[in-house]
Amino acid sequence: MLCRMGGSLVWSAPPMIRVRGMRKSYRTGKLSTEVLRGIDLEIETGEFVSIIGPSGSGKSTLLHAVGGLDNDYGGSIEVDGKDLRTLSDRQLSAYRNGNVGFVFQSFYLLPHLTLIENVSLPAVFDRGDQALADGPLLDRAHEVLRLVDLEDRAQSKPTMLSGGQRQRVAIARALFNRPKLLLGDEPTGNLDSKLGAQVIELFRKLNHDSGITVLIVTHDPRVSQITDRTLRVEDGRLFEGASPASGATAPEGEADGTSSPAEIAAKPVELEEAGA
Numbered sequence: 001m002l003c004r005m006g007g008s009l010v011w012s013a014p015p016m017i018r019v020r021g022m023r024k025s026y027r028t029g030k031l032s033t034e035v036l037r038g039i040d041l042e043i044e045t046g047e048f049v050s051i052i053g054p055s056g057s058g059k060s061t062l063l064h065a066v067g068g069l070d071n072d073y074g075g076s077i078e079v080d081g082k083d084l085r086t087l088s089d090r091q092l093s094a095y096r097n098g099n100v101g102f103v104f105q106s107f108y109l110l111p112h113l114t115l116i117e118n119v120s121l122p123a124v125f126d127r128g129d130q131a132l133a134d135g136p137l138l139d140r141a142h143e144v145l146r147l148v149d150l151e152d153r154a155q156s157k158p159t160m161l162s163g164g165q166r167q168r169v170a171i172a173r174a175l176f177n178r179p180k181l182l183l184g185d186e187p188t189g190n191l192d193s194k195l196g197a198q199v200i201e202l203f204r205k206l207n208h209d210s211g212i213t214v215l216i217v218t219h220d221p222r223v224s225q226i227t228d229r230t231l232r233v234e235d236g237r238l239f240e241g242a243s244p245a246s247g248a249t250a251p252e253g254e255a256d257g258t259s260s261p262a263e264i265a266a267k268p269v270e271l272e273e274a275g276a
C-alpha cells in the first residue's frame with residue numbers, strides 16, 4: 001500500500017488482518033439472530049492478540065471467518081492483503097491449508113496414528129498417503145515436533161501423552177505448513193492450570209521467535225494477560241481492551257449502558273416481519 005510519510009510516498013505492508021464492517025447472522029427456522037453487528041479490526045504482522053468476551057458473544061464466529069472456515073458474512077475480511085470474500089471455495093480451502101494454523105480446545109488428534117503421522121496430516125491432505133515417504137516433509141514433521149519439544153516422542157501415540165502434550169502436538173500440526181497466522185479457539189480450555197500455562201508459554205515463544213501472527217480466543221485470563229493486546233467482543237461489536245471500563249468506547253447510540261450484552265446481542269428477528 002502506498003502511504004504518505006512526511007513529504008514522501010512510501011510502500012507500507014498491509015496489516016496481516018483487516019476486518020471492515022463485518023456482520024454475521026445465524027438463521028434458525030424463521031428466526032435470524034445478528035451475532036456480529038459491524039466489526040472493524042486491524043492486526044499487524046507479528047502481533048500477539050487475544051479476544052475475550054461473554055459466552056455466545058461471537059468470538060468463535062469471528063475467528064472462523066478470519067480463518068476462512070466461513071465465508072457467509074457481510075463486510076470484508078482481508079488477510080495479508082487478500083480479500084477472502086473474492087475466493088472460491090477451492091481457493092478458500094487452499095488459503096486455509098497454506099496460510100492458517102488452527103488450534104482448538106479439543107485437540108483432534110487421530111489416536112491410531114503416531115505423533116509424527118499426526119503432525120504430517122496437512123501434507124497428507126495436500127498430497128495423499130505417500131506424503132510421508134517424501135524426505136523433506138518427514139524432516140519438517142520432525143522440525144515441528146522439535147519446536148514443541150516433543151521430537152523424542154515422535155513414534156508415540158497421542159493416548160500415551162498428557163493433555164498439555166497433546167495440545168502441543170496439535171500446535172505442531174498447525175505449524176506444519178508454515179502458516180502466516182496461528183489461530184487458537186480456547187486452546188487452554190481443556191487443560192489444568194499448569195499444562196495450560198505451558199501451552200500459553202509455547203504460543204508466546206512461537207510468536208516471539210518466529211514472528212508468526214497469533215490470535216487467540218479465550219476465557220482464560222492467563223492468556224489475555226500474556227498477549228500484547230486484548231480485544232473484547234460484546235454486544236456484537238469489538239472493543240479494544242479487556243473491558244469497556246479500561247478505555248474502550250461504546251459505539252454511538254449504545255453508550256448509555258442500559259441494555260445488557262445478552263439483551264442486545266441475542267435479538268432474534270422474525271424473517272417474515274423483516275421482509276426476508
Ligand SMILES: Nc1ncnc2c1ncn2[C@@H]1O[C@H](COP(=O)(O)OP(=O)(O)OP(=O)(O)O)[C@@H](O)[C@H]1O
Binds near residue numbers: 053054056057
Ligand atoms: N451454526 C450456528 N447456527 C446457529 N447459531 C449459531 C451457530 N453457531 C453459533 N451460533 C450462535 O451464535 C452465537 C455466537 O456463537 P459463538 O460460538 O461465536 O460464540 P462464542 O463467543 O465463541 O461463545 P463461547 O465462548 O461459548 O465459545 C451464539 O448465540 C450461538 O448460539
Ligand SMILES: [Mg+2]
Binds near residue numbers: 059061185
Ligand atoms: Mg467459542
